[in-house]
Amino acid sequence: AVPVAIVSGVSRAAKAGVLVKGGRALEGLTRVTGLVIDKTGTLTHGQAQLAEILSVSDMPHDRILQLAASLDQASKHVIAQALVAEARDRRLDLLPPTEVVEVPGEGLEGIVDGRRVAVGGIRYVSQRVPRIVQTVSENHRPAGAVIVAVSVDGQEAGLLVLADPLRMEAARVVDSLRSLGITRIVLATGDRREVAQAVTVGLHLNEVHAELTPDRKIAIVQDEKRYGPVMMIGDGVNDAPALAAADVGVAMGARGAAASAEAADVVLLVDQLDKLPAAIVAARRSRRIAL
Ligand code: ADP
Ligand code: MG
Numbered sequence: 001a002v003p004v005a006i007v008s009g010v011s012r013a014a015k016a017g018v019l020v021k022g023g024r025a026l027e028g029l030t031r032v033t034g035l036v037i038d039k040t041g042t043l044t045h046g047q048a049q050l051a052e053i054l055s056v057s058d059m060p061h062d063r064i065l066q067l068a069a070s071l072d073q074a075s076k077h078v079i080a081q082a083l084v085a086e087a088r089d090r091r092l093d094l095l096p097p098t099e100v101v102e103v104p105g106e107g108l109e110g111i112v113d114g115r116r117v118a119v120g121g122i123r124y125v126s127q128r129v130p131r132i133v134q135t136v137s138e139n140h141r142p143a144g145a146v147i148v149a150v151s152v153d154g155q156e157a158g159l160l161v162l163a164d165p166l167r168m169e170a171a172r173v174v175d176s177l178r179s180l181g182i183t184r185i186v187l188a189t190g191d192r193r194e195v196a197q198a199v200t201v202g203l204h205l206n207e208v209h210a211e212l213t214p215d216r217k218i219a220i221v222q223d224e225k226r227y228g229p230v231m232m233i234g235d236g237v238n239d240a241p242a243l244a245a246a247d248v249g250v251a252m253g254a255r256g257a258a259a260s261a262e263a264a265d266v267v268l269l270v271d272q273l274d275k276l277p278a279a280i281v282a283a284r285r286s287r288r289i290a291l
Pocket of ligand 1: 038039040041072075077079080104105106107108119120121122146147148149188189190191192236238
């Protein structure tokens with residue numbers, strides 16, 4: 001039989017927009033003292049705004065965006081979805097991509113309109129072209145801007161610069177978590193160090209880890225366990241292995257990246273980071289009732 005306190009704890013959380021997958025997850029929420037947090041789509045809202053297109057070829061800006069966004073229709077990555085939305089806003093024709101191969105969290109390649117297109121982080125795309133422009137002039141780069149590189153037929157085509165600011169509740173949530181006894185809070189992002197550092201200024205995180213593959217995110221979670229039970233929160237397919245490795249995995253689930261929601265013990269059904277401290281408070285309250 002499932003104890004009444006667990007059922008009521010889980011259903012109380014559900015009313016607050018948090019799916020807690022059973023008693024073990026609820027119990028875990030009361031114990032965690034550490035948090036590993038993803039950046040893009042978790043600490044930031046991921047609805048990034050395209051600030052600038054830098055052509056490094058003779059290809060027109062709209063054509064670069066059209067090819068990149070067409071390919072990105074095949075990706076669930078939040079930045080991919082932001083580019084698709086931007087192309088729609090500009091009334092560009094989105095063409096169907098074929099032969100798509102994605103490396104989650106890094107980028108993807110495929111055929112669009114007869115051209116071989118690759119879209120993703122600078123590191124991912126630079127592995128597919130002989131030369132890539134690494135330096136984007138400072139005034140083209142809002143603090144913490146996300147840079148997406150695009151190549152076409154094995155040649156660099158351009159860089160897309162997106163502003164992806166922190167969620168407005170981010171600092172408040174970090175403070176509430178600390179007051180709830182989550183004393184270690186570290187960032188784990190696949191994005192570049194420069195971006196990670198700029199975005200987290202003022203949050204006073206214990207560590208900022210950048211340029212991580214999904215496997216390296218697991219290693220960060222394992223390493224944090226020496227301080228106590230660890231919760232990991234993320235939104236992407238690239239976070240799923242780290243969510244599974246944590247004592248409590250939490251998915252930002254509103255956008256429905258199925259892989260991360262499946263790997264998680266707790267799913268924030270509402271796309272708001274402040275559901276996280278709310279879930280901890282609800283879990284503790286239900287435990288007090290049980291005692
Ligand atoms: P985080 O781990 O913080 O969520 P990600 O590793 O998911 O960040 O994303 C890091 C970077 O990878 C993005 O800022 C972007 O440059 C690039 N990227 C990854 N996948 C894609 C994609 N499908 N389309 C465009 N850019 C992508
Ligand atoms: Mg993410």
